[in-house]
Amino acid sequence: MAYNTKLADKIREALMHLPDVEEKEMFRGVCFMVNGKMCVCVSGDEMLCRIGAEAMQTALDENGVRQMVMSGRSAKDFVYVTEDAFHKQKDFDHWIKLALDFNPMAKASKKK
Numbered sequence: 001m002a003y004n005t006k007l008a009d010k011i012r013e014a015l016m017h018l019p020d021v022e023e024k025e026m027f028r029g030v031c032f033m034v035n036g037k038m039c040v041c042v043s044g045d046e047m048l049c050r051i052g053a054e055a056m057q058t059a060l061d062e063n064g065v066r067q068m069v070m071s072g073r074s075a076k077d078f079v080y081v082t083e084d085a086f087h088k089q090k091d092f093d094h095w096i097k098l099a100l101d102f103n104p105m106a107k108a109s110k111k112k
Helices: 005-015 053-059 089-105
Strands: 021-026 029-034 037-043 046-050 065-070 073-081
Touching: 005 029, 005 037, 005 089, 037 089, 046 089, 053 073, 053 089
Parallel strands: none
Antiparallel strands: 021 029, 029 037, 037 046, 046 073, 065 073
16 A cells, blocks of 8 residues: 555644544555544545535635545545645645544444
């Protein structure tokens, strides 16, 4: 599974102050679960951020951002963010904040 480990380390550092963070391998990379819910992932060289449908609509107007599509269906709440859109620290912090702000409202996956 090839993914940007430096980006994963940067996200790990950004989330280290939170009490309930778990890492799971998925989406060709690693996902950071916050409070048992998918929050932000590294997939290849991109971030996959769960920011909610409302924030997603605004985010899609930005360069380097596209909606997540799985099996031909658009996934609500999720956007892929290319490195161009988070190269600067303030931009990286923006995406982390959007994901963390949505996390309390996100639904947890059903346990198998």
